[in-house]
Amino acid sequence: MVLGGNSKQAVVKMNRINPEITEKIKRTGRVIRNSVRKKLKQWLNPWLTSKQENYYQVPKNYTSQQDNRPLDSTDYEYFFMQLLEGVDHGWRKSQVERVFAALSERTTEAEWIDWLRGFGDRLLAAPTANEHLASQMIRLGELGCGTFGKISREIGFSLLARSPQAYIYNHEFYREPEIAETPAQKAQNLFNEGVEQFNAGDFWAAISTYDKALEILPKANEIWYNRGNALFKIGKATDAIASYEKALEIKSDKYEAWNNRGNALFNLGYIQEALESYTKAVEIQPQYHQAWFNKAVLLGNLGRLEEAIVSYDKALEIKPQDDQAWFNRGLVLGNLGNLEEAIASWDKALTINPERYEAWYNRSVALNNLGRTEEANASLEKAKTLKPDLY
Numbered sequence: 001m002v003l004g005g006n007s008k009q010a011v012v013k014m015n016r017i018n019p020e021i022t023e024k025i026k027r028t029g030r031v032i033r034n035s036v037r038k039k040l041k042q043w044l045n046p047w048l049t050s051k052q053e054n055y056y057q058v059p060k061n062y063t064s065q066q067d068n069r070p071l072d073s074t075d076y077e078y079f080f081m082q083l084l085e086g087v088d089h090g091w092r093k094s095q096v097e098r099v100f101a102a103l104s105e106r107t108t109e110a111e112w113i114d115w116l117r118g119f120g121d122r123l124l125a126a127p128t129a130n131e132h133l134a135s136q137m138i139r140l141g142e143l144g145c146g147t148f149g150k151i152s153r154e155i156g157f158s159l160l161a162r163s164p165q166a167y168i169y170n171h172e173f174y175r176e177p178e179i180a181e182t183p184a185q186k187a188q189n190l191f192n193e194g195v196e197q198f199n200a201g202d203f204w205a206a207i208s209t210y211d212k213a214l215e216i217l218p219k220a221n222e223i224w225y226n227r228g229n230a231l232f233k234i235g236k237a238t239d240a241i242a243s244y245e246k247a248l249e250i251k252s253d254k255y256e257a258w259n260n261r262g263n264a265l266f267n268l269g270y271i272q273e274a275l276e277s278y279t280k281a282v283e284i285q286p287q288y289h290q291a292w293f294n295k296a297v298l299l300g301n302l303g304r305l306e307e308a309i310v311s312y313d314k315a316l317e318i319k320p321q322d323d324q325a326w327f328n329r330g331l332v333l334g335n336l337g338n339l340e341e342a343i344a345s346w347d348k349a350l351t352i353n354p355e356r357y358e359a360w361y362n363r364s365v366a367l368n369n370l371g372r373t374e375e376a377n378a379s380l381e382k383a384k385t386l387k388p389d390l391y
Helices: 034-047 073-088 093-102 109-125 131-142 146-161 183-199 203-216 221-233 237-250 255-267 271-284 289-302 305-318 323-335 339-352 357-369 373-386
Strands: none
Touching: 073 093, 073 109, 073 131, 109 146, 131 146, 146 183, 183 203, 183 221, 203 221, 221 237, 221 255, 237 255, 255 271, 255 289, 271 289, 289 305, 289 323, 305 323, 323 339, 323 357, 339 357, 357 373
């Protein structure tokens, strides 16, 4: 059943797959409840070592004992403070990297970086600078922990620059060490440059920079992955797929690459292959919202509506405030003839985003088909108020 019947058909079709390349999840909330703090402390205890310990050991059963829920802002801040505490106690780069590795099923490097930038903005907006925290962040950066460390160091220097006293680091005037750049560092710097070019919208330049980095480190899966993202942005879906597949040859469990490979395949019309790629992504990371959403949209386009509902439900378990998923779910339910459920789904979308005129319109069509004319007219008027040129 197509929504609309003999009335005007719904004017908004199901959204095509969102080719999101980098999903940034920005969460709020900084208060650590005592119970949460205690639990997180228990989780992190194996990571904390004293100055006297020569070796940093990660418990073998660490990952299997913990849940895989994504980190929220409270988690990020807590673990980051523990990292700084570890650096104060003499942690080396390898020890810091093991913390990130153990949390890799709950977050990504990009999400860590996104959180750190926001954290830095909040610190810099504070009326006074925390000089001790600034020094800790600089020390973390000097361990050489990639982009994350670089940003930490930059934030630390920015905080110290606000101090009314002379700019002093470790009780001495800080001088940039003159260290010869290794091939790996050069590749890392090129990669960082490519990311900056990508974020600035200069995709061609980003591809060229990634190619230079790959000449040095041809087995760097993250560079191949980001190169694929840039190629997809300029419409070269076939080349993007080749880059994603190179990344997956090196790291077969990189679920973001499986998802974005699915986007590129869908763009080229390879529907079944795209579905398999999305399925692979959620098999590797069942909490990956974007792949569940994309899989649901694709199943809807294939007419496999019941399966589409299952995938939308999975996506909404992970991200219940996704009004687009609620809206699309309503469309699928409407086409299944489940009008009451469709209306309920659109109501959820409108609770989150009351400005969605297309949800008001489709809601009016469903209400009209149920004979609830007065409610249908009210919903239609709301849609017309939001979009006067609806007809």
